[in-house]
Amino acid sequence: MPEFMDVHRNMTGITQAALQAAHDADLAIQGDEGVDFKSAWADPESGLVYCLSEAPSADAVRRIHERTGHPADEVHPVPIKV
Amino acid sequence: MPEFMDVHRNMTGITQAALQAAHDADLAIQGDEGVDFKSAWADPESGLVYCLSEAPSADAVRRIHERTGHPADEVHPVPIKV
Numbered sequence: 001m002p003e004f005m006d007v008h009r010n011m012t013g014i015t016q017a018a019l020q021a022a023h024d025a026d027l028a029i030q031g032d033e034g035v036d037f038k039s040a041w042a043d044p045e046s047g048l049v050y051c052l053s054e055a056p057s058a059d060a061v062r063r064i065h066e067r068t069g070h071p072a073d074e075v076h077p078v079p080i081k082v
Numbered sequence: 083m084p085e086f087m088d089v090h091r092n093m094t095g096i097t098q099a100a101l102q103a104a105h106d107a108d109l110a111i112q113g114d115e116g117v118d119f120k121s122a123w124a125d126p127e128s129g130l131v132y133c134l135s136e137a138p139s140a141d142a143v144r145r146i147h148e149r150t151g152h153p154a155d156e157v158h159p160v161p162i163k164v
Contacts, residue, residue: 015162019163020164023164041160041162042160042163043159043160048158050087052123076130077125077127078132080101080126082102082105082121
């Protein structure tokens with residue numbers, strides 16, 4: 001399954017609880033699109049959030065994040081990893 | 083130890099072998115700055131590379147990447163993760 005890194009901007013001040021709640025909301029419906037959100041990392045100061053997932057397509061990732069109210073600003077396939 | 087996500091742009095066309103070589107070069111000297119590069123993900127089409135590390139500071143991450151010839155365009159602390 002392809003992997004994707006998506007980026008959210010403008011999440012300044014995000015807390016551990018808020019990131020967990022957003023992640024849990026994604027996990028609850030990700031099966032509808034065959035997505036598997038694996039990890040997310042946040043910088044409350046810059047407002048950047050990075051999410052790593054396995055998914056059939058970037059659009060599948062976009063649709064889950066849109067339905068849970070935190071649309072991604074960018075979704076990039078990351079076919080190469082070390 | 084704090085975690086950091088750093089971003090490299092303009093790596094269009096990067097290959098698995100090139101990412102591995104860059105990562106290996108970082109690993110070879112990371113101890114000089116107390117950095118631990120954990121994973122890296124690349125999108126050859128957009129040229130984006132994301133690296134996750136544990137490090138004492140963003141500047142420590144920057145110095146390793148600079149010495150190995152692939153300076154990071156951004157280094158963000160990611161104190162929140164799920």
